[in-house]
Amino acid sequence: MGKTLEAMLALQAIERQLAEVRRHFNSSSAAVGVQQRRVDQLNERLQSLHEEVLAHQKEAGAVELELKSREDEVNKLRLSLNTTKTNKEYAAVLTQLNSLKADNSKLEDKALKLMQQTDQVRVQSDEVTKQIAEARQYLEHVKQTSAGEIARLEQMRADLEQKRKIAAESVPEKPLGIFNRIASTREGDVMARIGIIGKKPPFQYICGGCNMSITPEHANALRTRDEIRFCDCCGRILYLEKETSSQKA
Ligand SMILES: [Zn+2]
Structure with a gap:
């Protein structure tokens, strides 16, 4: 084998190791990112659950206010029942009263349903809060593990780059340019x-x-x-x- 090709082959051996180190480096850095995204997603979920609770509470407040004013109306109608003068008039007020009561009972059901929904969302929020605590703990663990691994890989990369520099000195300029171009597109292969x-x-x-x-x-x-x-x-x-x-x- 010619001298140039031999020198390139030596460079190739180092380049392959470098590519391997780069791959490990990328996956170690990616692990932190993946876990961080999980924490972020859970936080977004918690925020949207929180907004859901607020929306339910607001709606429940409006329903209760409406119920209150309708109950006032019921009381007024009850009083007016006593002052009716004819049977017909009495019957008319009674019909109005009954229909109002039926509407009110629907509103009460709605208020109850809203409260139940709020409770359900709160249970979900508690669950997500727990998941966030766990995910954060795991993130810290991944960060620590990765930090050690990344430091080790950085040292390996520095050593290999130094070796590569020395090996590259034995390859003439033009072939070295070709080598580098292929190395960058083929991950060192x-x-x-x-x-x-x-x-x-x-x-x-x-x-x-x-x-x-x-x-x-x-x-x-x-x-x-x-x-x-x-x-x-x-x-x-x-x-x-x-x-x-x-x-x-
Ligand atoms: Zn081929």
Whole structure:
């Protein structure tokens, strides 16, 4: 293998570890975010339950006020029953009184229902308050665990970046640019070993990255030249490991 490809392969080994550290780092940071969102959602739920209680209370207040004024009316009608002069008049007032009482009983039912609903919402609020306390406690736990993990990963990342810097010095500028470009789009997965299939020529060649077959031209060129060749299918940089004598075409 040529010097440049060899240096790139060393860089690849570090780059893969870096990508792994980045993945762990992201999932550790994400864990805190996920739990924080759960706490936020529960708080929003509690707030909306609180608003529901207030709305029920307001409505119940209005119903009670209406009931009160209607009861006053009932009392007035009762008194006027005593002052009616004719049977017809009496019957008319009595009908009015009964219909008013029926309406009032509907209003009382409504008031009762509103109170029951308020109680139900309060029970839900208590439950959500409990869930918030639990979720907050768990959030603290996740934060602490993640903090330790994140510190450890940051140290690993710093060490690997230092190693990467040293390894990159052995790769010429142009190939290094290509390497970095692929590394950034493929999460550090830049190079692919050429796999050789068959015991004697003609061999078949596959890309070790995507497992698709590649032309013998790539392998033939890499046997003698230190150059950058890409898999036609996945775009990884191809390399050929030292072959046994039987594999030489
Ligand atoms: Zn490929």
